Every structure is written in structure tokens, then in C-alpha cells.
Amino acid sequence: MPLHHIRRGNPLWLPFHKINGGYPFTKLMNDNTIPTQLIQTLRTAKQVVVLTGAGISAESGVPTFRDAQTGLWAKYDPMDLATPEAFQRDPRLVWEWYTWRRELIAKAQPNLGHLALVNMQTYLPKFTLITQNVDGLHQRAGSQQVIELHGNLTRSKCVNEHIVDNWQAADELPPRCPHCEQILRPDVVWFGEFLQEQTLYKAMKTVEQCDLIFSVGTSSLVQPAASLPFSALEHGAKLVEINSESTPLTPHVHFVLYGKSGAILPKLVNLTW
Numbered sequence: 001m002p003l004h005h006i007r008r009g010n011p012l013w014l015p016f017h018k019i020n021g022g023y024p025f026t027k028l029m030n031d032n033t034i035p036t037q038l039i040q041t042l043r044t045a046k047q048v049v050v051l052t053g054a055g056i057s058a059e060s061g062v063p064t065f066r067d068a069q070t071g072l073w074a075k076y077d078p079m080d081l082a083t084p085e086a087f088q089r090d091p092r093l094v095w096e097w098y099t100w101r102r103e104l105i106a107k108a109q110p111n112l113g114h115l116a117l118v119n120m121q122t123y124l125p126k127f128t129l130i131t132q133n134v135d136g137l138h139q140r141a142g143s144q145q146v147i148e149l150h151g152n153l154t155r156s157k158c159v160n161e162h163i164v165d166n167w168q169a170a171d172e173l174p175p176r177c178p179h180c181e182q183i184l185r186p187d188v189v190w191f192g193e194f195l196q197e198q199t200l201y202k203a204m205k206t207v208e209q210c211d212l213i214f215s216v217g218t219s220s221l222v223q224p225a226a227s228l229p230f231s232a233l234e235h236g237a238k239l240v241e242i243n244s245e246s247t248p249l250t251p252h253v254h255f256v257l258y259g260k261s262g263a264i265l266p267k268l269v270n271l272t273w
């Protein structure tokens, strides 16, 4: 089935496992209070993982993918822009779409949510930030050693896997690799492509070892990223979701904080330390 026929509500969108049930100690917080139990859990956590998605950058003015009015997929069909087939069909169109997004991201600034995670890292003995975002805003905020599951928009690569940070503006689009003259494409992971093996392995190992995991601003729909919190759960971690809406992950979490990550994360850090 083509991906554009897959819509929210279709079971294919749901994570693989544990889609029924959930945990009896799930706390639904919609009054903006941070539960004391969560603050205590965060203070005593030995290894914390935060998995972020497009929602954390929304308050920086970067469009999410699936939000109904403002998301990128509300205007563009992912099959025309974010697949290898789309690039093969019309490389110039795809390149220009990414150029537009690259320019938008260059003008954006990290927001309070990104900055709160930089702060959080300084208080914790072991902290890993895993992001699905390709905008580099975590690094620009000051986060260290970010695991980027879906690549980074500021880089490009060619079919020969040369990674290129700078390329010549050219009449011909996409421009060509300075090393081998093949055409360049953004260094991101499109639908149907495998994530970089070492990156995914590192992310999987880290979530297996953590005792607390946050899922922040992600619809929890895209695999294999969406499986990471489930893997943490299976290994005994506590799970917290921060999102402006519920997601397929929500029934499975220990704590859910509804609202904007740019408001909730700073509040959480301030109350905890």
C-alpha cells in the first residue's frame, strides 16, 4: 500500500507491539502541573534518554510533518518529496524543497525546550539525546553528542556516500559532489531507506540501558524510532511523554504532560533541580 494511503487511525500507523492495554500507573496531566513523583524519578535517575521529534522545534517556527493545519504533509505529499523514488523522478523539485527548508531552519533559533534539554544534561550522570529531527537545533542550543536518527539537513551526500557540508551554488540543480561529480542529495533518511546502522544500534543500546525515557514532540508513528520507547519499557524504564496531543504511545506511558515542550521542559528542569 502506498504510504500516502496510510492515514492516522489506520492500524499500520500504530507501533508494532503493546498497542492494547497500557500501564495501570499512567498519570494524565492536563492542568500543567508536574507530578512530584516524576520530579523524584528524574532526580534519582541513573541514565536518562530523551527522544525528540518535530514538535520540539515547532516553537522555533519549524513546521512539523503531520500537524493538520501547519504540518509539511498538509501541503505536500511525502511520496513526491521524501522518498528515493521521488528524488529519482524529479531531483530538482526535491532539492529545491530541501533548499527552502534549509533556509527556513537557518533563520530559526533554538527555543526554550531545546535549551532546557541542554540544562538537563548538566544535572544528570548519564544523558543521551536522540532526535528524529534533521534541523540541527539541539546542537545549536548546545546539546552534546546528539544521536540523529534521520540525518541532518545541513549536510548533503552523493551516491558514493561522500558527505559534503559545503557545495558550490550552481545553475544545474541539484549541484554536484566536489569529490566525484555525482549529483548531491540531502543527508537525510527518506521513507523506505534504512537508518544508518551504527546510529540505530547506538540508539537501541542506549534505550535498553536507561531507567527513564522521555518522548517529546513526536507523533510516535514512524518506525523504527517509534519502537525505541517500547524497547525502554521492556527493559524496565519509566516512560514520560510530552506532547500537545495524545499519540499511539500515550496509553503506555507512566506520565504524560500535555502542552508545549517549550513551556513544560523548562518548568520540569526548574522544579527538579
Ligand code: BJW
Residues within 6 Å of the ligand: 006, 012, 013, 052, 053, 054, 055, 056, 058, 059, 064, 065, 066, 067, 071, 082, 132, 133, 134, 150, 188, 189, 190, 191, 192, 193, 194, 195, 216, 217, 218, 219, 220, 221, 222, 223, 224, 242, 243, 244, 245, 247, 259, 260, 261, 262
Ligand atoms: C508538539 C508541539 C509542541 C506539535 N510541543 N509537541 C513498520 C510498519 C509499517 C511501516 C514501516 C514499518 N517499519 C518501517 C516502515 C516504513 C516507514 C514507516 O515508519 N512508515 C510509517 C509512517 C508507517 N519507515 C521507514 O521507511 C524508515 N526506514 C526503515 O524502517 O527502513 C527499513 C524498512 C523500510 C521499509 C519497510 C520496512 C522496513 C525510515 C523513516 C525515515 C523518516 N524520514 C522522515 C523525513 C526525514 C527527512 C526530512 O526531514 O525531510 O523523518 S519522515 C518524518 O517523520 C521525519 C520525521 O523525523 C519523522 C517523524 O515525525 P515526527 O518527528 O514524529 O513529527 P510529526 O509531525 O509526525 O509529529 C509532531 C508531534 O509534535 C505531534 O505529535 C504534535 O502533536 C507534537 N507537537 N507542536 C510538543 N510545541
